[in-house]
Amino acid sequence: MMLSILNKFLRVTRKKGDEWKDVVFPQKKNTFLIKCLGLLVIFISLSIFWDKVGNAIPRINFLGGLINLLLIGLLIVFWLGTTYLSIKGYLALFKRNKSWIANNLAYMIGSLKLYDEEYFETTNKDKVVREKRITRVIRIKYKETDKHVFVRIMRDGDRFTSEATKLGENLESSLGLELDSTNQTVHYAEYVFLKHKDERIALDSTVTSVNDSDEIKITGNISYELHKVPHSLIVGGTGSGKSFFILGKIVSYLKLSPQADLRIIDPKKADLSLLRFVTGFENKVATEANQICRILRETVELMEQRYTDYFNDVSAFGKTYRDFGLPPVIIIFDEFSAFMHSVDKKVAKEALDYVFTLVMKGRQAGVMIEILMQRPSADDLPTNIRAQMGFKAGLGAMDSIGYNMIFDTNNVEYKTVIEKGGGYIQIDGKHTAPVYFETPYIDKEFDFIAEIENLMQGR
Numbered sequence: 001m002m003l004s005i006l007n008k009f010l011r012v013t014r015k016k017g018d019e020w021k022d023v024v025f026p027q028k029k030n031t032f033l034i035k036c037l038g039l040l041v042i043f044i045s046l047s048i049f050w051d052k053v054g055n056a057i058p059r060i061n062f063l064g065g066l067i068n069l070l071l072i073g074l075l076i077v078f079w080l081g082t083t084y085l086s087i088k089g090y091l092a093l094f095k096r097n098k099s100w101i102a103n104n105l106a107y108m109i110g111s112l113k114l115y116d117e118e119y120f121e122t123t124n125k126d127k128v129v130r131e132k133r134i135t136r137v138i139r140i141k142y143k144e145t146d147k148h149v150f151v152r153i154m155r156d157g158d159r160f161t162s163e164a165t166k167l168g169e170n171l172e173s174s175l176g177l178e179l180d181s182t183n184q185t186v187h188y189a190e191y192v193f194l195k196h197k198d199e200r201i202a203l204d205s206t207v208t209s210v211n212d213s214d215e216i217k218i219t220g221n222i223s224y225e226l227h228k229v230p231h232s233l234i235v236g237g238t239g240s241g242k243s244f245f246i247l248g249k250i251v252s253y254l255k256l257s258p259q260a261d262l263r264i265i266d267p268k269k270a271d272l273s274l275l276r277f278v279t280g281f282e283n284k285v286a287t288e289a290n291q292i293c294r295i296l297r298e299t300v301e302l303m304e305q306r307y308t309d310y311f312n313d314v315s316a317f318g319k320t321y322r323d324f325g326l327p328p329v330i331i332i333f334d335e336f337s338a339f340m341h342s343v344d345k346k347v348a349k350e351a352l353d354y355v356f357t358l359v360m361k362g363r364q365a366g367v368m369i370e371i372l373m374q375r376p377s378a379d380d381l382p383t384n385i386r387a388q389m390g391f392k393a394g395l396g397a398m399d400s401i402g403y404n405m406i407f408d409t410n411n412v413e414y415k416t417v418i419e420k421g422g423g424y425i426q427i428d429g430k431h432t433a434p435v436y437f438e439t440p441y442i443d444k445e446f447d448f449i450a451e452i453e454n455l456m457q458g459r
């Protein structure tokens with residue numbers, strides 16, 4: 001009985017670890033006395049309890065040797081268990097009061113003067129004493145999970161309301177953690193920190209080697225399953241690392257089993273168009289408007305064909321291309337906006353219609369599209385297409401207007417991206433706001449063409 005109560009108590013204290021807690025400022029002074037008192041109470045109640053149990057032992061003597069021994073054994077185990085649990089519970093309480101997060105945040109409140117003080121006059125033995133008192137303190141809540149620390153600065157309409165959204169850097173240095181993402185509502189500004197720094201990975205480790213898995217790793221902390229997030233958008237100015245990112249992704253896609261069937265569209269005849277020299281890619285690279293429309297049309301037809309062949313009766317209900325062992329078909333469309341601007345309206349409309357059909361219907365049939373462009377412009381990529389892109393990445397230094405356009409939000413703080421291949425990413429089902437990331441690292445010596453050639457030959 002007592003054991004179960006204690007257990008319940010412990011579970012409650014443990015659960016509180018991932019509940020929101022308030023930062024108290026000024027921090028309560030020495031609670032040493034209270035803690036000593038707590039230990040004394042545990043000690044006394046255990047003594048009384050064990051006195052009673054100890055007295056009960058002689059009374060069960062009549063049950064005979066073996067059973068008696070068993071009962072005493074059980075009681076000793078019970079006694080040890082209860083003592084252990086009470087002390088553990090007590091220590092948990094002890095620890096909670098000393099959260100380093102609360103301490104650091106309280107210190108920040110003090111050092112940034114995020115509180116208001118007023119003078120009060122009191123009379124003490126006929127003397128007027130002026131005394132400073134804290135009348136208002138910024139309200140901060142925090143929560144800790146395995147991987148993250150969440151901090152919410154409440155916006156209560158006082159002078160801290162506008163302050164709340166500008167504390168990213170201060171919080172980062174107070175906590176000594178990397179800011180992962182921010183989120184803002186009328187009621188609070190939320191900052192999410194990584195407890196363990198995310199790590200850039202090397203290209204070799206981007207595909208999970210587990211059979212049947214189509215998990216693509218992007219960084220140490222970020223990965224996604226291709227069939228759940230089929231369509232992607234990658235935006236970044238020149239030199240930001242788009243080509244390296246997509247070439248890396250091509251290598252990952254070719255490592256999947258079954259191997260992905262890729263089609264490349266590169267209207268600027270740049271890096272990607274060189275893939276046409278790789279055996280197996282000859283008819284799958286398009287650089288001219290008519291070829292581009294042909295590849296798009298053929299892929300739409302392939303998608304329709306898959307629906308006719310595999311999804312033609314009720315037995316296909318709830319199934320996807322993976323259930324039929326079909327490879328994912330992925331169109332990689334580089335320089336999308338440049339293409340839209342360089343062709344006449346009729347061709348642009350035709351291409352857009354195909355892209356729209358693919359993003360709307362492709363998921364189940366495993367037909368996907370990955371769009372790359374330099375600037376995120378709503379005119380070039382209509383909202384109805386953009387809304388279907390579950391994977392969005394913005395690379396390189398970009399103003400927040402640019403980033404906000406990619407992620408369809410307007411209340412995120414972005415830090416300046418310095419690293420080559422660094423940027424922000426948001427994957428449906430994984431992130432609720434864009435987070436900073438770096439694309440898989442690729443060595444200068446890495447020979448993409450040779451690697452892709454090898455993978456195409458199944459080597």
Ligand SMILES: Nc1ncnc2c1ncn2[C@@H]1O[C@H](COP(=O)(O)OP(=O)(O)OP(=O)(O)O)[C@@H](O)[C@H]1O
Binds near residue numbers: 243244374420439442
């Ligand atoms: N993941 C990476 N690993 C190592 N180096 C990288 C990475 N990403 C980018 N770089 C470096 O940055 C340079 C520019 O990257 P990249 O060619 O991919 O840019 P881009 O966005 O495709 O530019 P453009 O729009 O001009 O085609 C590369 O030549 C490389 O030196």
Ligand SMILES: [Mg+2]
Binds near residue numbers: 243
């Ligand atoms: Mg490029």
